[in-house]
Amino acid sequence: MAKNKMTQSQKRQALWGWAFILPTMIGLIVLNYYPAINTVYQSLCKTGDFGRGNKFVGLANYQAVLTSTETWQSLWNTIKYTIVEVPLGIVIALVLAVLMQKKLAGKSIFRTLFFLPMVRAPAAVAMVWKWLYNQQFGLLNNIFHTKIAWISDPNIAWISVGIIGVWSIIGYNMVLFIGGLQEIPRDYYEAAQIDGASEIRQFFSITVPLLSPTTFFIVQTRIIGALTIFDLMFMVMDKTNLALNKTQSIVYLFYTYAFTNSNRGYGAAIVMVLVAFIMIVTFILQKMEKKFVYYN
Amino acid sequence: MDSSISTRYKVNKFLTYTVLIIFAIIMLVPFAWMILTALKTNQESISVDPFYIFPQAGWHFENFATVWKSYNFVTLYKNTILLIIFRVICACLTATMAGYAFGRLEFPGKRIMFSLVLIQMMIPSQIFVIPQYLMVSKLHLLNTTAGLVFPGLVTAFGTYLLKTGYQALPKDLEEAAAIDGCNIGQTFLFIMLPLTRSSMVSLGIFTALFAFKDLMWPMIVCTNANTTTLSAGLAKMQGQYGSDYPAMMASAVLAIVPMIVIYIIFQKQFVEGIATSGGKL
Numbered sequence: 001m002a003k004n005k006m007t008q009s010q011k012r013q014a015l016w017g018w019a020f021i022l023p024t025m026i027g028l029i030v031l032n033y034y035p036a037i038n039t040v041y042q043s044l045c046k047t048g049d050f051g052r053g054n055k056f057v058g059l060a061n062y063q064a065v066l067t068s069t070e071t072w073q074s075l076w077n078t079i080k081y082t083i084v085e086v087p088l089g090i091v092i093a094l095v096l097a098v099l100m101q102k103k104l105a106g107k108s109i110f111r112t113l114f115f116l117p118m119v120r121a122p123a124a125v126a127m128v129w130k131w132l133y134n135q136q137f138g139l140l141n142n143i144f145h146t147k148i149a150w151i152s153d154p155n156i157a158w159i160s161v162g163i164i165g166v167w168s169i170i171g172y173n174m175v176l177f178i179g180g181l182q183e184i185p186r187d188y189y190e191a192a193q194i195d196g197a198s199e200i201r202q203f204f205s206i207t208v209p210l211l212s213p214t215t216f217f218i219v220q221t222r223i224i225g226a227l228t229i230f231d232l233m234f235m236v237m238d239k240t241n242l243a244l245n246k247t248q249s250i251v252y253l254f255y256t257y258a259f260t261n262s263n264r265g266y267g268a269a270i271v272m273v274l275v276a277f278i279m280i281v282t283f284i285l286q287k288m289e290k291k292f293v294y295y296n
Numbered sequence: 297m298d299s300s301i302s303t304r305y306k307v308n309k310f311l312t313y314t315v316l317i318i319f320a321i322i323m324l325v326p327f328a329w330m331i332l333t334a335l336k337t338n339q340e341s342i343s344v345d346p347f348y349i350f351p352q353a354g355w356h357f358e359n360f361a362t363v364w365k366s367y368n369f370v371t372l373y374k375n376t377i378l379l380i381i382f383r384v385i386c387a388c389l390t391a392t393m394a395g396y397a398f399g400r401l402e403f404p405g406k407r408i409m410f411s412l413v414l415i416q417m418m419i420p421s422q423i424f425v426i427p428q429y430l431m432v433s434k435l436h437l438l439n440t441t442a443g444l445v446f447p448g449l450v451t452a453f454g455t456y457l458l459k460t461g462y463q464a465l466p467k468d469l470e471e472a473a474a475i476d477g478c479n480i481g482q483t484f485l486f487i488m489l490p491l492t493r494s495s496m497v498s499l500g501i502f503t504a505l506f507a508f509k510d511l512m513w514p515m516i517v518c519t520n521a522n523t524t525t526l527s528a529g530l531a532k533m534q535g536q537y538g539s540d541y542p543a544m545m546a547s548a549v550l551a552i553v554p555m556i557v558i559y560i561i562f563q564k565q566f567v568e569g570i571a572t573s574g575g576k577l
Binding site for chain 2 (some may be wrong): 010012013014016017018019021023024025026027028029031032034035036038039042085092095096099100102104109110111112113114115116117118119120121122123124125126127129131132136137142167170171172175176178179199202224228230231234235251254255258259264267268271272274275278282
């Protein structure tokens with residue numbers, strides 16, 4: 001009914017509109033929506049050789065995935081990594097971003113250095129850190145005269161990997177914080193200065209609450225990013241590393257099953273567990289947003 | 297009174313610089329150590345006693361030439377550059393068209409279609425990987441540039457970014473263009489598109505960085521060392537020659553130097569691009 005009443009110009013807009021979105025929509029359906037549904041289907045199948053002869057097995061893969069201690073260990077490893085990377089990466093970036101707001105000599109040099117890890121490939125970053133961490137010949141043990149097995153002692157390897165994550169992410173977080181800081185009106189600080197508030201006091205009473213939307217955005221994206229971490233673990237932890245079991249992330253586990261072992265049904269079930277977990281986390285974060293974020 | 301304020305100011309300045317310098321050193325050390333190791337002999341790189349920071353037995357710049365030849369860096373660079381070029385072109389082209397339609401035009405089904413764009417951004421991308429791989433495999437595109445580009449033909453995130461860019465433009469632009477006799481296609485191409493250049497640059501930088509850093513996809517679709525990217529190539533090298541540390545560090549330097557040079561030249565655009573798009577990286 002409504003369509004019949006479209007004017008000539010509305011029809012033209014509708015035509016152009018659909019023509020413009022068509023490539024993207026076809027792409028999204030073929031490259032994302034069909035695969036998402038297909039992954040759900042595969043998670044219910046047993047993979048035959050070369051992906052052929054998929055046999056429907058119902059929830060058998062889920063049963064295997066959810067009863068395997070490996071799955072829960074990997075999920076726990078991922079959570080531990082997140083607990084190291086997200087808070088440290090955010091707090092350090094925030095402190096540096098606030099300090100960079102001051103008038104400083106050599107500001108552009110500091111900025112270049114802090115942002116530099118953003119453009120380095122994680123593969124290269126991981127190689128360098130692995131070398132720094134080397135137990136026999138590494139720089140860290142040589143400088144501190146220690147013999148710490150940074151990445152092969154299961155008790156500390158997850159922290160070592162987390163430190164690489166923090167080091168890599170500080171620059172990103174800083175860029176976003178600096179953007180958020182610039183939106184806080186200067187007069188709040190001027191008023192506080194007249195009232196004699198110290199810089200620390202200003203930081204907690206003005207910066208922290210007014211920056212909370214930015215902070216929340218960073219927290220949210222970093223948590224999701226950390227929960228899907230893969231490259232660092234893959235590059236740093238060798239297949240023969242004794243601590244692999246205690247550090248490998250859930251996406252690493254997925255990669256191993258889906259592609260190294262070509263057990264796609266099992267891999268697909270791992271992905272579904274990950275997706276479910278991320279959805280729960282996202283839901284909790286949305287609830288927290290209302291509580292902690294201060295919108296002007 | 298005056299002197300106490302100035303003392304406090306000086307202490308403050310001192311603390312600020314101390315914190316910044318400590319973190320600057322932490323940021324710099326891995327990079328410096330990578331270069332210093334790359335210039336040593338293998339023997340020297342693993343000598344613990346005596347332990348030297350700087351190369352003692354000469355600066356072995358030829359390490360770079362050696363890995364350049366033996367690890368086929370020319371091919372790795374070529375593959376990575378082609379991947380980046382095609383991904384950036386595809387992303388900018390499809391996203392700017394869709395972004396314009398979602399941001400400025402009215403058409404039936406617009407809301408449902410746009411919600412498909414938003415939902416895609418919320419789904420973890422790992423869920424797409426297995427079927428995408430099977431498709432590339434069925435199309436016989438394994439170990440090709442087309443296979444590498446495949447998941448990046450369109451971008452939900454870019455569409456969203458460009459839509460925001462188009463929405464921010466003033467309302468009367470189209471009316472003025474219509475009076476001048478432009479049709480919708482001409483208005484888009486000659487008037488609107490040039491005005492969203494900064495969003496396009498952000499999307500381009502984001503897409504290029506993502507393609508450069510991505511590790512899992514090239515490892516899956518390009519198992520052959522001659523068809524893969526720098527990132528995945530490094531992973532392969534580490535597996536094969538993991539104990540020749542100067543060679544490993546020299547390859548790591550070679551893999552990241554082009555991006556660092558580009559970053560230093562276009563720093564402003566990079567920082568702006570990441571500030572508007574970095575959340576997804």
